[in-house]
Amino acid sequence: MRLFLDDGIKRRVAEPSRHYNRYNTRLFHQPLRGSGIIDAVVQVEGVTKLYRGVPALRDVSLTVASGITGLLGPNGSGKSTLIKALLGLVKTQSGSGQVLGHAWPGDVRRIRDSVGYLPEDDCYITGLVGVESVALMARLSGLSGTEALRRAHEMMDFCDFGEERYREIQSYSTGMRQKLKFAQALVHDPPLMILDEPTTGLDPDQRASMLNRIRTLALRHGKSVILSTHILPDVRAVCDNVIILVGGTVRVVDSLETLSRPSSPTLHVTTLGDPAALIAKATDAGYRVLQNEDGSLRIEGIEATDTARLWDWAAETQTSIRRMQPALNSLDKIFMDVAKGRDSLPSDTPLESFSAGQ
Template sequence: MTNLIELVDVTKDYGRFRALDHVSLQIRSGVTGLLGPNGAGKSTLIKVLLGLVRMTSGRGRLLEFELGRQSREIREQVGYMPEDDCYLHGMTGVESVQFVAQLAKFPAVEGLRRAHEILDFCGVAQERYRTVETYSTGMRQKLRFAQALVHDPPVLILDEPTSGLDPEERQAMLNRIRVMAREHHKAVLLCTHILPDVQSISDSVVILARGRVQVAEDLAELSRPSSPSLHVRLLGSSESFVAHLHSHGIPVEVLSTGIIALKGPPDELARLVWLAAEKCHVSIRSLTPARNSLEEIFVNAVREEALDE
């Protein structure tokens, strides 16, 4: 797969403060989660990609365009969804999206057609004819997402896209992002503090801390535990089930979440688990290979950077 975004030793200084410290990254199509504590350099990285601030040193490209030299061309290829509101008072939702399409050089009629099409995709119904200042937080999130999509860019940069959404709308937003990446082959850079969102839809993860890249790897590799194990959830009491497994020499740990963790090859353990459930007359609710939690990965990455300092 071709890297759509490449950064090599990118550094950005604001006076004596170093916001980005020799950042090197390769981002391909799919969803890349951009994580980091406050002040880690995420916003500066986005501004560098969009050409809104100049790099102090380093080089990079987005598609075939060079960062710092072809910023206008880059912005034409990127759909950016900012965290904060950015709309003109007095405009309706559909007018706001049409306006962005016209900024991307679409004729007015074609821009209006695309605005309606994208608002349908984003789940905005008759609200599109209301002025944007009457919108709820969730409605404004949908509008910003529609504005980012309307010119069909190959790269999407989404800053906190699920912030302020209720659980149902949050899941719908994640599904839309998944469709953009999987079916339309876009590169999505998802900047968020909501770790479960990243774990549910991301293909890879980048973690920044103090302006440095601490982690840049496929999520599947990061989530794979150092030793194979299996997680079991039961309906009802687990005492006899756990005792039975112990009696057969299988290492078992009951976690605080109620999950029963078994160490060993998952395929072999699965057969023993079903036999034990039948013997102990218990029902298995779920049976899944263990995964490292993204929260643990994040905390460890930030802690390592603090220790290095």
């Protein structure tokens, strides 16, 4: 089945991604900032979802601020269920709130109109070529045929599609399918995008491009993004805020900056050669020193103003310091601690449920 038979589709030449279209008008609507209306893009309370009596979400209450928010949690923690609940794709047993100012769950139609959703699974109609599929999504959002096609091409340009846009989707690689889903989610210019594992299966180049696209949408076009993922470096790369779900309950809602700050001043020190003598000096002076797997040191409780002492000990012990900087909490460790319900772990604890990268 072909939705569009116009030869004009084939004649259109793919251009490098731009944020203006060929009429030099803006590709994306700029949401009003500072109005207070969209500062919390999602705010829900008391959300419970049972699948055949088994809870997937337990009395979840949370607020998602504008910007890019990472939605994290081990397998089966309820991330996809929460997303589907917000979009009215699964019915919850309890809960109320708002999404982009629309009542949830009452006004789910308006919510779906205002949100771009990239699902975890493939979603396309067999037999369509890429650009037809994106244009179909635009038609479903209410655009006329011509406008939908124009918009579809613009989104495919933004997602770096070339002539592959005219190929049937069944022939697409995993990376192209992810980009296609992204273009489909974005085609109606929603102020909020909910992306469920958008970088899964991408090679490093494609992953970097996808993250770049997400960052561009937020920074240049004022869009908010909820990014559900297992890939912690993706969160570090683009997210402002983090939500951690474990066993269907919310364990953390905070900014990445706050989460990364150690509870006491801590320095991360890298030395050339054996740091044993330096460790002994710092320990004798009452500081707690942990050695990381790569041999670098975490010296806890030391104020930035005390660094002169560290340089003195380095000179006394003939240890060369290559680098000294304020330490940040490792995201990996934060997630391990939260997932396991622990306060602290040795810094070299291996990851189990989360991926440190691809």
